[in-house]
Amino acid sequence: MITDKLPLFKARLSEIDLSLSDPQIMKDMNAYKALMQERSRLVPVVEEIEKLQNLQTELEENIELSKDGDESIAQMAKEEIQRIQEEIPLCENRCKVLLIPPDPLEGKNIIMEIRAGTGGEEAALFVSDLLRMYAYYAQSKHWSVSEISSNPTELGGYKEVILSISGKEVYGNLRWESGVHRVQRVPETESGGRIHTSAVTVAVLPEAEATEVEIKQEDLRIDVMRAGGPGGQCVNTTESAVRITHLPTGLVVICQNQKSQLQNREEAMRVLRSRLYDLEATRKAEERAQERRSQVGSGDRSERIRTYNFPQNRLTDHRINLTLYNLDLIMEGRLEDVIEPLKIAAGEQALKEAK
Numbered sequence: 001m002i003t004d005k006l007p008l009f010k011a012r013l014s015e016i017d018l019s020l021s022d023p024q025i026m027k028d029m030n031a032y033k034a035l036m037q038e039r040s041r042l043v044p045v046v047e048e049i050e051k052l053q054n055l056q057t058e059l060e061e062n063i064e065l066s067k068d069g070d071e072s073i074a075q076m077a078k079e080e081i082q083r084i085q086e087e088i089p090l091c092e093n094r095c096k097v098l099l100i101p102p103d104p105l106e107g108k109n110i111i112m113e114i115r116a117g118t119g120g121e122e123a124a125l126f127v128s129d130l131l132r133m134y135a136y137y138a139q140s141k142h143w144s145v146s147e148i149s150s151n152p153t154e155l156g157g158y159k160e161v162i163l164s165i166s167g168k169e170v171y172g173n174l175r176w177e178s179g180v181h182r183v184q185r186v187p188e189t190e191s192g193g194r195i196h197t198s199a200v201t202v203a204v205l206p207e208a209e210a211t212e213v214e215i216k217q218e219d220l221r222i223d224v225m226r227a228g229g230p231g232g233q234c235v236n237t238t239e240s241a242v243r244i245t246h247l248p249t250g251l252v253v254i255c256q257n258q259k260s261q262l263q264n265r266e267e268a269m270r271v272l273r274s275r276l277y278d279l280e281a282t283r284k285a286e287e288r289a290q291e292r293r294s295q296v297g298s299g300d301r302s303e304r305i306r307t308y309n310f311p312q313n314r315l316t317d318h319r320i321n322l323t324l325y326n327l328d329l330i331m332e333g334r335l336e337d338v339i340e341p342l343k344i345a346a347g348e349q350a351l352k353e354a355k
Contacts, residue, residue: 002092006046009046016038016039045095045098063081066081097347106169112205113163113203114131114202117200119196120198122183122196123200125156133331136333141167141168147161147162162255177202177204178202178305179305180201185308207270207277213280215276220244221244240256240264242254242255242268246276253272313325322338
């Protein structure tokens, strides 16, 4: 049971407080910072488990009171039992989320890449829909979103769009979006009313600092070109677009949204650093073996993670067999009903592996 862990957490919290009261700890700022971070994570865990423990005690007390001979007392106890029984599962879920082992990448900003897959123009339009969904979700979380690069189509969709999203725990919330997103709906251009299936690929990359990834200049081929618009139409008479090829890996990044060649080069390097950082993180994760085989899936961009069925107003996340019938609200950026169950599933799997 979750409450069985409370004595261990409280004991560790006491150890941390004792260490922090030692004047010597201030001489090692890295150790002090690590202890403070651990404490800030443990305090809400202890508080929430204590709340769960109190609810369970209240439930037992009210079950006894419900057997009281006084009818009014028994009725009041039954009402309390109903309230507590509704609150306990919610409190348990909050505990499970808080018990998820911290990911060192969780607090990082991200580079998000959304690309049209199978489905032609309909897939490109769905890229636009996902872009809008993530923008609304970011707004609700008070995050900052900026477009690094995009390749729009003539009908208002995107073949590809690359975003920078920054704020509190961005990667920790959006990491679950990596993968293939399948959409089923009737396209506006479909006169026969037939449902079409298209796919969009999303990549969520923790944004790497310049000091975290070493990129040798001799490993880069940098080409400049004129920026283009939808349908290949030239919209810029100067060579401001930049294409950077990382020769050892074959990774290619093109940026053309900024006005100057220098700005596009800087943005392209941001994306390249994050892609290389993600490659290395994936390699290390595979060496640790089980992380990318957990029940919430590997996060691999080739893996189908979710289906959006518009005629049925249904969203299905295939990693945890989650089905919701509020797709209209989800597309307006209300992603909490999708993200929280994924966090809980990941936490439960991590706790199993930690035993």
